[in-house]
Amino acid sequence: MSERASIFEKPKPKVDVSGFAPRAEPEARPRPEDLEELTRGSKFRSREGADPEPSRVQQRRRRTGRNVQFNIRATQQVIDEFKALSEEMDWPDGLTLEKALIALKREMQKG
Template identity: 45%
Template sequence: MTNERPDLGFGEELDAFDPKAWDPADKKKREPRAPKAVTRQAAEATGFQSREPKSPSSPDRRRRTGRNVQFNLKAKPETIEAFCRIADRKGWGLGETLEEAVMLLEREISGTS
């Protein structure tokens, strides 16, 4: 077994490499960045999907409430949309909306108001 490393085929290029050629001052000589509107337009033209929220006015349903148990279930998309629509209309979080719905169903089942 030898300690000699195999030739990867770019040794001469590394010998000729000059680190001073990568001077940070060269960054200042580069072209300025394109305006955000131009960048956004190019991204949309190529089909890029942004992860940024579409509108900053979307409701924030996260609150510190002491609710700490997760409840997962499957539902039809239209049921979930209606549930979220009710929560948004009332200004409630999703946990609060569930609690209100359960309370109303219990009242209906027990026959009290």
């Protein structure tokens, strides 16, 4: 078995890099007009000007005085139904939760 390397020993250079040197002159770059002409005939797709895809869920911001966050775990189906109800009624999520609690208390008092 070989011995482990010590972290206290200074490593000795194993590669000779004395032959490397910076370039004397920079390479000539093509003009932007020449590049555009070259890419016109090919299937090159530019990365510029790409419109971002619209987000799936639209943010709804309202000033309601509800400023405490309440995180719960639920199935995706329950969350989707909750969000759909909020959207249908055009209520903020906090108001939907308040109305749901009132309705649940009412149901519990009935029987």
